[in-house]
Amino acid sequence: MIIGVPKEIKNNENRVGVTPAGVNALVGNGHTVYVQATAGEGSGFADEDYVKAGATILPTIQEVYGIAEMIIKVKEPIESEYSLIKKDQLLFTYFHFASYEPLTHAMIERGAVCLAYETVERADRSLPLLVPMSEVAGRMAIQEGAKYLEKPLKGRGILLGGVPGVRPAKVMILGGGIVGTNAAKMAAGMGADVTIMDTNLARLRYLDDIMPANVNTFMSNEYNIRELLPTHDLIIGAVLIPGAKAPHLITREMLKEMRPGTVLVDVAVDQGGCIETCKPTTHENPTFIIDDIVHYCVANMPGAVPYTSTLALTNATLPYALQIANKGWKQACADNEELKKGLNVVNGKVVYKGVAEAFNLEYTPVESVL
Numbered sequence: 151m152i153i154g155v156p157k158e159i160k161n162n163e164n165r166v167g168v169t170p171a172g173v174n175a176l177v178g179n180g181h182t183v184y185v186q187a188t189a190g191e192g193s194g195f196a197d198e199d200y201v202k203a204g205a206t207i208l209p210t211i212q213e214v215y216g217i218a219e220m221i222i223k224v225k226e227p228i229e230s231e232y233s234l235i236k237k238d239q240l241l242f243t244y245f246h247f248a249s250y251e252p253l254t255h256a257m258i259e260r261g262a263v264c265l266a267y268e269t270v271e272r273a274d275r276s277l278p279l280l281v282p283m284s285e286v287a288g289r290m291a292i293q294e295g296a297k298y299l300e301k302p303l304k305g306r307g308i309l310l311g312g313v314p315g316v317r318p319a320k321v322m323i324l325g326g327g328i329v330g331t332n333a334a335k336m337a338a339g340m341g342a343d344v345t346i347m348d349t350n351l352a353r354l355r356y357l358d359d360i361m362p363a364n365v366n367t368f369m370s371n372e373y374n375i376r377e378l379l380p381t382h383d384l385i386i387g388a389v390l391i392p393g394a395k396a397p398h399l400i401t402r403e404m405l406k407e408m409r410p411g412t413v414l415v416d417v418a419v420d421q422g423g424c425i426e427t428c429k430p431t432t433h434e435n436p437t438f439i440i441d442d443i444v445h446y447c448v449a450n451m452p453g454a455v456p457y458t459s460t461l462a463l464t465n466a467t468l469p470y471a472l473q474i475a476n477k478g479w480k481q482a483c484a485d486n487e488e489l490k491k492g493l494n495v496v497n498g499k500v501v502y503k504g505v506a507e508a509f510n511l512e513y514t515p516v517e518s519v520l
């Protein structure tokens with residue numbers, strides 16, 4: 151198959167859809183890979199690295215879209231890319247269709263085959279191509295939180311791990327899923343006094359078993375959250391209720407119960423946030439302050455560490471990309487239920503129920519396009 155890897159052109163996006171190691175694997179399976187010049191630069195991969203792995207570099211995005219049967223990228227195509235997409239061309243990338251109607255209509259009109267990372271789903275309902283970004287964001291939440299606890303950045307001026315003779319900071323993590331567990335690991339490793347809260351008792355039991363002694367678990371409810379607020383220095387929002395907006399577990403009125411300089415990192419901001427006062431921010435301007443409480447609410451945290459994020463993402467996407475390239479998308483999706491769930495729009499038809507419902511479009515069962 152002929153595979154194209156364009157350079158991401160969305161604002162501040164430095165990740166790339168395939169690494170040189172990925173090119174090596176694809177070429178080794180008999181495929182041809184074209185990479186747009188400087189596509190890997192933001193993630194630390196030079197054009198020569200791709201050439202050594204067996205790719206051909208093309209100077210423009212038009213040439214990459216023009217030649218490829220399958221495009222592998224990271225973010226959804228933006229307006230300037232729509233006209234480059236050809237009928238029957240397969241796009242394997244994040245789409246998040248339900249959040250942007252014009253993209254859905256554009257992909258229908260282009261007649262493309264859209265396999266969305268975010269809806270590839272395992273039998274246990276886990277989302278294997280979203281997990282790596284939650285791992286990155288969870289770990290980063292502590293790194294950022296520790297930084298913003300510093301006095302010059304308007305935090306309380308407390309060191310996460312303390313020092314001999316001085317107590318460490320207290321970290322409260324709302325949600326013990328992928329983000330929360332990764333955050334807890336980092337905070338615990340830095341020596342903080344950590345509490346993870348979740349509503350799922352089985353999950354709390356599991357976390358209690360595997361976490362080190364400086365991590366406690368606590369049932370998540372309003373009463374318990376209020377009890378911890380006055381004594382905690384760093385609060386991480388990491389809840390997710392699939393398919394729904396995040397619940398506001400910390401309301402504006404609760405801010406007055408915290409000490410000045412407390413830092414809130416709401417990782418769940420991309421689902422509306424679990425802290426009422428959180429509004430999406432950017433890496434250029436990551437924080438704002440309300441009632442002396444520092445709010446960090448960057449909606450694309452992994453974007454700040456493109457080297458790690460690209461490798462984490464492509465570790466997860468490459469095995470699927472190889473199946474698609476080796477068998478063709480129809481056979482690969484027929485053979486693999488996980489991949490089949492990733493099909494969203496196929497040759498003008500919406501084959502993912504959630505997307506059809508979001509925009510009142512006709513839904514075509516995916517089986518009928520295979």
Ligand SMILES: NC(=O)c1ccc[n+]([C@@H]2O[C@H](COP(=O)([O-])OP(=O)(O)OC[C@H]3O[C@@H](n4cnc5c(N)ncnc54)[C@H](O)[C@@H]3O)[C@@H](O)[C@H]2O)c1
Pocket residue numbers: 281283284285287324325326327328329330347348349350353370371388389390391396397399416417418419420421448449450451452
């Ligand atoms: N900002 C970013 O850059 C970024 C990056 C990756 C993920 N995220 C977001 O982070 C959030 C968490 O993702 P995840 O992968 O960890 O999800 P997950 O499904 O693995 O975990 C969510 C956890 O929240 C728990 N939960 C639900 N209701 C709760 C409540 N009332 N109190 C406490 N816990 C509750 C669930 O039981 C579950 O354990 C999502 O909104 C995701 O989109 C953001």
